[in-house]
Amino acid sequence: MEVLAHEAELLEGAGHEVHQLTVPAAEQMDASLVRQGLKAIWNLEFCREVEDGIRSFRPDVVHVHTPFPLMSPAVFRVSRSLGVPAVTTLHSYRYSCIAAICHRGGHECVDCIGKAVKTPGVRHRCYHDSLAGSAALTASLALHRSLGTFHRDVSRYLALTDFSKRLLIRDGIPADKIVVKPNSVPDPGVREPDPAEQRYVFFAGRLMEIKGVRTMLDAWDRAQHGDLELRIAGDGESRGLVEERAAADPSIRFDGWIDEAAVYDQMGRADAVLVPSEWYEGGPLTAMRSLAVGTPVIASDLENICSAVLADDAGVAFRVGDADSLAAAIEGVIKDPDGWRARRAAARASYDQRYSPAVDLPRLERVYRDVVAAVS
Numbered sequence: 001m002e003v004l005a006h007e008a009e010l011l012e013g014a015g016h017e018v019h020q021l022t023v024p025a026a027e028q029m030d031a032s033l034v035r036q037g038l039k040a041i042w043n044l045e046f047c048r049e050v051e052d053g054i055r056s057f058r059p060d061v062v063h064v065h066t067p068f069p070l071m072s073p074a075v076f077r078v079s080r081s082l083g084v085p086a087v088t089t090l091h092s093y094r095y096s097c098i099a100a101i102c103h104r105g106g107h108e109c110v111d112c113i114g115k116a117v118k119t120p121g122v123r124h125r126c127y128h129d130s131l132a133g134s135a136a137l138t139a140s141l142a143l144h145r146s147l148g149t150f151h152r153d154v155s156r157y158l159a160l161t162d163f164s165k166r167l168l169i170r171d172g173i174p175a176d177k178i179v180v181k182p183n184s185v186p187d188p189g190v191r192e193p194d195p196a197e198q199r200y201v202f203f204a205g206r207l208m209e210i211k212g213v214r215t216m217l218d219a220w221d222r223a224q225h226g227d228l229e230l231r232i233a234g235d236g237e238s239r240g241l242v243e244e245r246a247a248a249d250p251s252i253r254f255d256g257w258i259d260e261a262a263v264y265d266q267m268g269r270a271d272a273v274l275v276p277s278e279w280y281e282g283g284p285l286t287a288m289r290s291l292a293v294g295t296p297v298i299a300s301d302l303e304n305i306c307s308a309v310l311a312d313d314a315g316v317a318f319r320v321g322d323a324d325s326l327a328a329a330i331e332g333v334i335k336d337p338d339g340w341r342a343r344r345a346a347a348r349a350s351y352d353q354r355y356s357p358a359v360d361l362p363r364l365e366r367v368y369r370d371v372v373a374a375v376s
Contacts, residue, residue, distance in 0.1 A: 002285070003091070003183050010361045019057045021049060023070045041074040041140040050075045054082050060291045061208045064088040067159075068100070068162035069137060073144040079113045085155035085371035089181075090164055095150065096158075096171040100127035103210060103279040105322075108302075113171050114217050145172075153372040160282035163304040167280075169185075179367055182283045184360035190294040190348055191268020193215045199230035201298070201333060202270035204263045205286050207236035212276025212300060212321070214238065217245045219276075219326035220252065226334050231266060233258045255286050268293035269341055271333050275299040283308075283355075289352035296343035312350035314343060350359070 001022070001320055007016045023046060038306060039251035043156040052060065062079040062170055064071070079086040090101035097112050098121040099343050104111075111120035114252055118138045121127070127134040144150055150173060158181045161166040165178045184187060193199070209214050215235075219232050230253070235257045258266070275297050279327035282304050299306040306317040314334065318325040353359065 002076075003089070006186065007063075007360075007364060010357055010364070012189070014361055015363070017057075019059065021053050036249055038102050038201070040071060040144060041136060042074045043070060044074075046071055047074050050078045050281045051082065054079065054084055059084060060372050062086040066094075068094040068140075072140065073128065073149045075151075076149050076160070077147075078363060080153040080269045084223065084374065086153065087156040087158060087371060087374050089158040089183075089366060090160060090168065090301075091279070092162075092282075094165065094249045095173070097121065097126070098134055098141070101210065101279045102167075106209075106278075107169065110167075113167060114170075116145055125188055141184060153179075155374065156367055158367065160189070161304050161307070163280065163307070164282050181363050181367065182355060182360070183285065183288070185285060185288045185292055185356050187351075188268075188289070188292055189263045189355060191265065192271045192294070192344075193271065197269065198229050199227065200231045200269075201272045201274055201330060202266050203274040203276075204233040204258075204266065207232075207234045207238040207242055209238060210277070210279050211236075211238075212278045214241065215278065215321055215323050215326060216274055216276045217241065217252075218323035219330060221245075221249070222323055223327035223330040225330055226332070228271070228334055229253060231255065231270070233235060233263060252339065264289065264293055267295050270295050271337070272315065273297045274326075276318075276320075276326060277302070277305060280304045288351065288355045291347045291355065294344045294348040294351075296340060298333075308350060309356060312346055312353075314347040314350040348364070 008020060011018050049203060050317055062084050064075060067073050067075060067088065076086045093102050094100040098118055101109055103106060104126060106122060112118040117140055122134045122138050123264050125131050125134050127137050128344050144285050153178065157168060157178045159168060159178050168178055169175050193364050203216060205211055230251060231253045233255045242254050246252040273286065275284055275287045276298055277284060280302055284305060287297050287305065287309065291314055297309055297317060299317050300320040301307050301317040302320050309315045309319055316329050318329045
């Protein structure tokens with residue numbers, strides 16, 4: 001929803017008319033996992049809303065951000081039937097993996113990639129550990145593949161990274177339908193650490209195992225971090241673990257959930273921002289925000305996360321899930337303060353060139369022009 005709102009604001013600021021049609025997040029609806037899965041097959045009610053919206057608003061393009069599980073891919077068929085091209089942003093891997101994250105049992109998992117029917121996902125109950133829900137979501141993917149929804153009715157897939165594009169091609173989507181278009185974040189302005197203040201590294205995000213929270217805490221325990229402090233902001237299922245470690249270690253400061261302005265402020269004054277995610281997260285917004293304020297990052301070495309950071313010398317990478325490797329990277333902040341300060345300019349330059357609204361809006365407009373021209 002955050003990216004949806006941001007792109008709508010960019011488009012409206014450039015003089016485009018935007019009409020948004022949304023459904024509540026699955027977690028907010030009083031619906032069983034089975035019912036969610038069934039809606040993912042064909043949500044007739046929402047399809048009627050989409051048809052009514054297209055007929056009244058008469059858009060040039062329909063842009064679908066997250067059709068799973070409640071919206072259903074059937075919305076693409078509605079759009080095409082009315083002569084309007086549809087594009088979709090791949091915020092996750094739900095088109096190829098019913099869990100959406102290509103991660104299972106603490107490791108990356110691509111068992112379903114390339115399979116027309118995602119039977120491993122059903123066998124492993126990958127959709128919220130529900131056999132029936134997993135079967136229903138798998139049925140949705142299989143049905144819409146067989147009907148040609150994903151090959152014919154979607155005009156463009158917007159992959160956030162080159163890695164995401166390659167994975168989608170492996171899963172059978174034609175390469176000429178996929179465009180790599182990273183997200184962007186608003187420009188908060190460059191911040192600078194105060195030399196008189198406590199030095200620290202910063203993590204902000206959901207507190208979950210898959211986000212690398214345990215690896216980060218174990219790395220901190222092993223690192224020779226001197227007077228450096230670890231500051232953590234966020235909430236989630238691993239909150240208890242974070243609170244326990246913070247209570248036992250005065251060099252860890254846990255701030256809980258803080259607002260966006262406070263996140264930017266903390267990022268800007270940090271020596272580095274930690275992005276230890278352990279799944280193929282596509283262009284994490286946390287990393288983009290850090291680059292935007294001019295703070296370099298320490299990221300796991302999954303290509304989807306670290307490739308641009310390394311190419312731009314806007315930070316360093318460590319072996320994903322490896323606490324010793326992350327500990328060594330943290331120690332590098334202590335050992336080479338001048339090098340990390342020098343990376344601040346590179347971090348901001350990376351944002352300007354890749355993730356700023358000034359470069360993102362033309363990218364999005366170009367995609368729209370191309371799909372509109374194709375049906376004209």
